[in-house]
Amino acid sequence: MASDGNRELQVIEELKRVDTTAPVDRIIQQVRNMLRDEVLKPGDRLPSEKRLEESTGIKRGVISRAFRYLESYGILRTVPQSGTYVAAIGFDALQGLLANIITLESHHLESLMEVRQVLDAYAAEQACRHATDEELQELAEVHRDVAAKIEEQERRFDEDLVFHLKIAELSKNPALKSFISLLTSQAIGLFAELEKEIPAETLVRRFHQVAGEHRAILDAILARDEEAARNAIAEHYRIDREFRARYRDSESSPEDSTTVASGVGRSPGTDGRPT
Secondary structure, eight states: OOOHHHHHHHHHHHHTTOOTTSHHHHHHHHHHHHHHTTSSOTTOBOOOHHHHHHHHOOOHHHHHHHHHHHHHTTSEEEETTTEEEEOOSOHHHHHHHHHTOOOOOGGGHHHHHHHHHHHHHHHHHHHHHHOOHHHHHHHHHHHHHHHHHHHTTOOOHHHHHHHHHHHHHHTTOHHHHHHHHHHHHHHHHHHHHHHHHSOHHHHHHHHHHHHHHHHHHHHHHHTTOHHHHHHHHHHHHHHHHHHHHHHHHHHHOGGGHHHHHHHTTSOBOTTSSBO
């Protein structure tokens, strides 16, 4: 059996191979490979994030995000004041967890969003039922903070997701919150890639539109109207889906790019198209 010191050196050497163009995904893949090849085994402790940063040159924040992601799948576990360990479960069970790791590419965004819509709608219903009046005011405050950032043009896609995560929290269903958080962590990466490709003016206009959609969701939840909350979530996702579709269309038809840039800030008509 390899000593802790030798195992740490093996882990460090494996992670030195990580392609820094997509470091989080690469770290996850390398950990999967080390578990598959039994470089790491159930119960093993990983080198500290600090040591990995110093030895591999990968930023500590990137390592931390990858470890948190694997922890959300039950593959790793963090013990306070001790370190990060491979879950102490049977090898077959561990391999089963590894086989189910979600590693989504940009063309998987729509399938991810379909699942998120279902979960977000259910979370909104549950928030209507279970959130206290004080907690609903916290949701309103989150919305105000996001809207203020829109006005200051400091808006990013990942901040949009904060509003949805707050709704998940107010559902009072820990499993639901975990699933939504897991999908959200994937969405942040995919949206970050999308954000690089869309003109800044287009993003600003879309963000202003999103604020109005969030307002409709918030009003329904504040009124504890489950049907209205479901409908507002559905409308939000529909408009967002059409925005992404128009943008994809503009990539294949450059002459349509002006329509995309100028249309997303307008209020949608009854058919969902800009009026």
